[in-house]
Amino acid sequence: MTTIQQNLDTVRRQIAQSAQQCNRDPQQIQLIAVSKTKPVMAIQEAIDAGQRRFGENYVQEGVDKIQHFADSSFASQLEWHFIGPLQSNKTRLVAEHFDWMHTLDREKIAQRLSDQRPAGMPPLNVLIQINISDEQSKSGITLAELPVLAAQISTLPNIVFRGLMTIPAPEPDPERQIAVFRQMEQALDQLKADYPQVDTLSMGMTDDMAAAIRAGSTMVRIGTAIFGARDYSSATH
Template identity: 60%
Template sequence: MTSISLNLRSVEQRIAGIATQCGRAPQEITLLAVSKTKPESDITAAYEAGQRCFGENYVQEGVSKIAALSHLADIDWHFIGPLQSNKSRLVAENFAWCHTIDRLKLAQRLSAQRPEHLPPLNVLIQINISDESSKSGIREEALNALAAEISQLPRLTLRGIMAIPAPEPDHRQQLIVCQRMAALYHSLANDYPQVDTLSLGMSDDLDAAITAGSTLVRVGSAIFGARQYPSSSS
């Protein structure tokens, strides 16, 4: 087994262990392998080990990988980085998911630019749950209004919400924040039957996120090793 496949098994076992401890089925939780800055060979190694969901933060880097790995037809490509309006067409045309919707204008562009031959783009609304000025996302109280607008767009499917909480070493405090996100998610799911995704949790807060009810966790370096940086972040 390669180091990536061994790492992947370790992460999967960690997720399963946390889920079992809090009375959840491990199958309820999707692992998104964050492959930003990693070469196509690493993605292929993870794919060969059974991984199918991959997350990219940089539009052009992600599009290049999608083209190079198009022979792996069942990869589920997620865009998880901040998205500028002038890059929206590339996401609409190439990805299956966009996790970082934080304004109606962006959602409208993605819907208009989504090709008719593809299924609707799955989208998540990003919540700035820790109210950090350095992070994208809407405030909690703006969720219902934005969700109502997005749900009317014909080429998008609203699937849920996403957040990147502020770093917090204390598990109890992590859990409080994650439970706030879970409450927003359940409220949204009550209003929209297609909502089934709470994208919450990375390596440092995986335990709290899964305990609170996350359905999708984002893990990168624990699978692929230390992050490398591309020459361009676009």
Template identity: 50%
Template sequence: MPTDSTPSIADALDRVRDRIAQAAQAANRDPADITLVAVSKTKPVDRVRDALDHGQRDFGENYLQDALAKIGALTEREPLWHFIGDIQSNKTRDIASNFAWAHAIDRFKIARRLSDQRPEGLAPLNLCIQVNIDGEASKSGLAPDAVVELADQIVELDHVRLRGLMTIPAPRDDEAGQRKPFAALRDLMQRLNDRGHALDTLSMGMSTDLEAAIAEGATHVRVGTDIFGARDH
């Protein structure tokens, strides 16, 4: 149970939704066009259930075994699960079988395995290519100039659907600085669409920079700390 110093999941969700609505209004956008992905990694299933009770449907997970336990416990609630972490080959079958989205694709091998292992009867798995927009050695993702080749390969696969791009920029203190990498990702998606792709998703923005991301066209913001609190170990 939340204490006086720990806000409830409902209150936290309301605050984040208000931030999204205000950012959308400032950008002359419809808040309904922005999906809040509640990053529930490391959080117990009862807190995810609390969020579901308050109307949250989309949840992001990084750690497969932890996610599978929650998925199994919440099948009757039908949340929409997003895998937002790096994907190794030995994880593709479970991700293909249990998730609606994978946000961190940076290798064709992984996209192909996800397509091959997607069960019959499920809708295509939605994919985003992860772009290392700032060229940070410590982060996964493709350099921007490598994205076109991977996008052209993924669209030939049968059981996945390339939806867009994802990035986690280097931290910046001011909103103007935060907006620059998000604008670069938006421009990259436009270049892909000019080549004939029909991408509609920019997965960018987290607790500290969602306003800047929305200003530059984010369709999915991934928020964990401001909903569930600090990471549980």
């Protein structure tokens, strides 16, 4: 058994335990393995261990990995999530290769993604990123800005508005973590009344996964606990 397989088994157990503690079905929570800066060999080990959903932060690096696995026998089973900040000059690559985009925060980006999505592909699933802790260094919009952007993007033909994503400020107190995540849960519940297709809450990483699950997360983005510490020296944007 590889270390990555052992790590995946541990993370899956933790997800199941966190879900059961708050009377949720573990099947409602999808694990996104954040593979940024990691080599294709590490992703292959995760695939061999049954993992099918991967998150990438850097456009070109992600596209290279998607293309590497495109001819594999399991390519159709893989799901690729773009989870990093996106500049408008990189939208075409995301539109042409990824299945999900988690970090939408501008109408211009949404319009470009819709325009550039190839005709033969299903619509791109998108999440609006909320800067829930109001950090200057973080991307995302405020909850007050959400209704306008949601209305703007929901009519675009080649993307599907699926929900919300956030990366809160680090918070060591689990109860405070939950309180922040609850704001996201409430916002998603409000959206569901107007947008029936909305069903996704992408929140929770290695250090706050349990709190996110307790507050209704449907996707957790886990990197270090699966792949180990990252080496950013060779990252390609």
